[in-house]
Amino acid sequence: xxxxxxxxxxxxxxxxxxxxxxxxxxxxxxxxxxxxxxxxxxxxxxxxxxxxxxxxxxxxxxxxxxxxxxxxxxxxxxxxxxxxxxxxxxxxxxxxxxxxxxxxxxxxxxxxxxxxxxxxxxxx
Numbered sequence: 046x047x048x049x050x051x052x053x054x055x056x057x058x059x060x061x062x063x064x065x066x067x068x069x070x071x072x073x074x075x076x077x078x079x080x081x082x083x084x085x086x087x088x089x090x091x092x093x094x095x096x097x098x099x100x101x102x103x104x105x106x107x108x109x110x111x112x113x114x115x116x117x118x119x120x121x122x123x124x125x126x127x128x129x130x131x132x133x134x135x136x137x138x139x140x141x142x143x144x145x146x147x148x149x150x151x152x153x154x155x156x157x158x159x160x161x162x163x164x165x166x167x168x169x
Contacts, residue, residue, distance in 0.1 A: 050117075060085045
């Protein structure tokens with residue numbers, strides 16, 4: 046399952062819009078209902094207006110009514126790519142124990158629970 050999810054993230058990588066950093070990222074999120082949604086990073090000349098691939102994928106799922114996530118895979122043009130702090134908090138809002146998968150390629154994956162990467166996420 047992790048390899049397939051990672052492959053979906055790698056497949057959308059080419060659609061990333063990264064003219065400034067040249068660091069393309071693709072993400073694929075697996076929902077608790079079994080659906081998969083993808084996203085890519087979208088950079089902007091105003092850097093803070095950019096969007097990470099992880100948040101793009103989860104936002105697409107949320108727009109379709111999904112709220113629970115089992116796993117997310119992240120692939121990049123530069124090898125391993127762990128979610129940034131903002132993405133970790135964004136994901137934590139929905140599923141603190143979801144699996145986070147990344148690696149240099151589909152043969153060399155690392156898997157952690159989000160709660161390991163963000164042990165004390167913010168909650169209201």
